[in-house]
Amino acid sequence: MAQTFVDREFFNSLINNIDDIFGQVENGSSQMNPIFKTEQGKYLANNLADPLIKALTEIANKRPEDPVAFLADYLQNYMHQRDPAEASNSGKTNSTAPITSNSPMLRRTGMGLQSVHIGNGDEDRIEEDHISIADEEEESHANLDDRDEHGQSMLHFACARSHRRGALMHLIEESNVDITYRDELYRTARDVSLQANQPSNAKDIDRYVLSLAVIGDMKPFEILAVEGYDHIVDITDDSEVSIGEIAAERGHDELANFLRNLRTLEELREELHQMIRDGNVGRVREIVADSNGKWLLKAKNYYGRTALHIAVLKENEEIVEHFVSLYPDLLKIGDNLERTALHYAMGTNAIESLSRILIQKGAKRTTKDLKGRQPSYYFMNKADILRLQEEEEENR
Structure with missing residues (x-):
């Protein structure tokens, strides 16, 4: 033969x-x-x-x-x-991969996607797409496989060196790599581009986000926002037309409205996190009682932390219990290195009370972070969690 x-x-x-x-x-x-x-x-x-x-x-x-x-x-x-x-398409010479809602980037979190409508005061407008347990496990596994133990994806590596115009945009579209990932230094791939003096790479990533606005699908932007991606509404095209204006010109009214109100929602997220640091339980309860309360609970900040992560680091049992009672799915959300609230709790002084609350609400003791560590690791090795607590104290 x-x-x-x-x-x-x-x-x-x-x-x-x-x-x-x-x-x-x-x-x-x-x-x-x-x-x-x-x-x-x-x-x-x-x-x-x-x-x-x-x-x-x-x-x-x-x-x-x-x-x-x-x-x-x-x-x-x-x-x-x-x-x-x-696999069924293997061997075909045309490998163009359209951006769809089934891509890994659009399936980013393992706890379900929420569709958020800002500023209308209608609690019934928030709807959740539930994911089965099997899908959650597969999702979590995929997140671990996508990045190394330092939180870097292949896009982080690619952004550190020069490429021809449009190459990174093709990479993102073809591989569906998640542009919101933050490494252990809290850097997105876009941040790495600028630190490596490769501004054209950052511009390529911005063009990718602009292309999503041209399509007009809400879900990618909801995910970018909830994951704490911090370069959305400030993006402009080569003619200095803002992303919000582009969405409006294309007739994507729902997306345009979302982008107009996104700053307000981000400010409310930051206020919630600050009230947790200050121990202002009353104001915390008011904020999460808002029609966008669940979104605010799961939304991540610059450090990749949710409100629950911060509440655990501040060792505030009342707030922790309130959050997990309102929204138990928070227990599944990892930070920039995929550490859950239980990972954090095991490294605090209030380990017994906090871990009891979290485990009773469904936190998994076997969940691994990007470094392959289960929550129990931080009981014997508290240095990382203590450093995170110091960061939160500095942010007050």
């Missing part, structure tokens, strides 16, 4: 030009790079680009003793975990 081999020079060229894979194939610009001149090249680029760039990022970061074996294991796991629909 005849066999087809890919020579080493071709494969090396494919790896060295991995950045160009995104975008060039889908727009037919195969002449820009010699590796795309053949049907063989298109086939490999379409079907291997995503798993290879993820695998190579993991290898570069973890530096395993046997990188070849690591690569083989990674690709084997990738094959078993990929979506059946994706």
Whole structure:
């Protein structure tokens, strides 16, 4: 039986030009790079680009003793975990991936998505899409697989170096990487771009968000907001037209209204967090009794923490119990490193009372953070939680 081999020079060229894979194939610009001149090249680029760039990022970061074996294991796991629909499309030369509500970016949290309508005072307008237990477990696992132990995704790594215009936007669209992820230094990939003196990368990410506004779907923006992504309403296009104006011009009235009111909602989130730090229980109860109360409870701040995370760090049992009674799903939400409220509680002085409240309401003792640590780890190793408590004290 005849066999087809890919020579080493071709494969090396494919790896060295991995950045160009995104975008060039889908727009037919195969002449820009010699590796795309053949049907063989298109086939490999379409079907291997995503798993290879993820695998190579993991290898570069973890530096395993046997990188070849690591690569083989990674690709084997990738094959078993990929979506059946994706597998059925294997071999097609057109790999354009439309942005849909089923993408990982739109399934970010493992506790259900809330559709928020700001400023109308109608509690009945908040609706929740419930996720099954099996889906939650798969979701949590996916979040751990998407990033390394320092909280960095492949987009963080990509943003640290220069790319051709539009390359990062293609990367985000093709891989569905989550732009809201914050690393252990609380940096999004956009923040990394600016720190690495790569402003064009940050602009590419902004263009991606603008493209979502052109489409007009509310859900991506609800998720960006609830995850504490801090560059939404300040984005403008090349003509300095704001994202809110773009949504309005396109006739997306609901989205335009959401963007107009987002600053107010963010300010209310910050007030809630400050009242928790100050121990003002009365005002805390007033804020969460608002029609957007559940959204405010799950909304994350710059540090990736929810109101429950802060209440645990402040060791305020009354507020903690009130929050988990109102919204038990808060127990499943992790911070920037996927540490839950129970992870935090195990490192505080009020461990017995706080952990009892959380566990009784359904907190899982086996949930792992990005470093693979269960909550019990922080009972013996309190330094990380003490540092977080100091940060909250400084924010008062």
